[in-house]
Amino acid sequence: MNPWFDSKKTTEEIAQELLGMLVVKETDAGIVSGWIVETEAYLGEIDQAAHSYKLKKTPRLNSMYQEAGTIYIYSMHTHHMLNLVVQAKGIPEAVLIRGIEPFEGLAIMEERRAQTGFAVTDGPGKLTKAMGIDKSDDGSSILVPPLIISQKERRYPQEVELSKRIGIPNKGKWTEAFLRYSVKGNPYVSKLKGTIEPDYGWEK
DNA sequence: ACGTCGATCTCCT
């Protein structure tokens, strides 16, 4: 049972509400966690940009057709991307996590990335590498360790910014749709335009 | 069995 998945919220609403929630991954190397600062909604059957467009079914997409809270990992160009399935079983709509602000385990993340600063987690492929998220997390539930969203604490954006999804060319109206959500002024938002807020865009 | 193509990242200019 889940406070946001079991309600009748749209995938767009859930994508927005995920901003400020805490993603936690436990590995032998230690615990790492981070606040979600950027998401994208993928609307399944009708969405030309979604992998599950027209209810396509392949072995790789199996997780997309499972119940809300299932983790869907998509790998491409040697990178892994973290998605959350957010609707009832059989409705393949998902939210892509594109950026997180490190909270716990920063040193581990820096080591995995061989980077420091915002570049550690300011992109979908970067944050999975930093947090040690890979194919082994695919199909698992976000309510069960080792990869969870904390139900205990969260933050809230001062302002949510909407924009077009990244890397979706030639998909007609779906290229133009404002289905990307980010914490305005947070430096861990990928390809950030505009200025960094002193408090990184969070409510106090 | 093979050709194509990314929901990306890095490095360079």
Place this chain on the structure above:
DNA sequence: GGAGATCGACGTA
């Protein structure tokens, strides 16, 4: 802002 890296999944045969 753009090219190249790089590889597994998928479609076609």
